[in-house]
Amino acid sequence: MNVEFYERIWMWAAVGLLVIFVGTIVLTAANDAVRPPSHIETVDPAALADSPEYGNPAVAVRPDGSIVVSVVTQMYSFSPDPIVVPANRPVTFRITSSDVMHGFEVVGTNANAMAIPGYVSQFTVTFKRPGEYIVGCNEYCGILHHNMVGKLIVREESR
Numbered sequence: 001m002n003v004e005f006y007e008r009i010w011m012w013a014a015v016g017l018l019v020i021f022v023g024t025i026v027l028t029a030a031n032d033a034v035r036p037p038s039h040i041e042t043v044d045p046a047a048l049a050d051s052p053e054y055g056n057p058a059v060a061v062r063p064d065g066s067i068v069v070s071v072v073t074q075m076y077s078f079s080p081d082p083i084v085v086p087a088n089r090p091v092t093f094r095i096t097s098s099d100v101m102h103g104f105e106v107v108g109t110n111a112n113a114m115a116i117p118g119y120v121s122q123f124t125v126t127f128k129r130p131g132e133y134i135v136g137c138n139e140y141c142g143i144l145h146h147n148m149v150g151k152l153i154v155r156e157e158s159r
């Protein structure tokens with residue numbers, strides 16, 4: 001098959017672009033721990049009050065010692081608030097919304113997810129630095145969006 005010289009250049013240029021784009025994804029995933037969502041789980045946003053997990057959202061310790069934080073976002077707050085977790089232990093956040101789309105970002109860390117009504121956003125992070133962190137909503141959710149701020153307290157673990 002005969003491929004014109006210029007056509008061949010453009011074909012290889014397209015392949016080169018693909019390599020750059022895929023390489024960028026691989027690099028950010030490996031170096032910056034940026035991950036696509038890997039969890040699809042639904043929950044009825046109108047029945048959160050009756051849900052065993054979200055009726056009274058809280059920090060729970062699993063039998064294996066890992067930490068699970070169930071979070072409900074609503075206009076204009078996070079529950080629970082403050083969230084208290086230990087340092088240097090994997091913490092799994094399971095976030096949903098009871099009304100509109102919100103954000104859940106632990107400022108200064110890579111903990112950042114959308115809270116979408118009807119869905120559970122889940123991710124796991126380990127906080128190495130004890131202290132107080134600001135939890136911010138980074139999706140415009142209404143007239144008082146700028147007041148939607150919570151607190152995460154990372155405690156030094158006592159041994």
Ligand SMILES: [Cu+2]
Nearest residue numbers: 137139141145
């Ligand atoms: Cu908001």
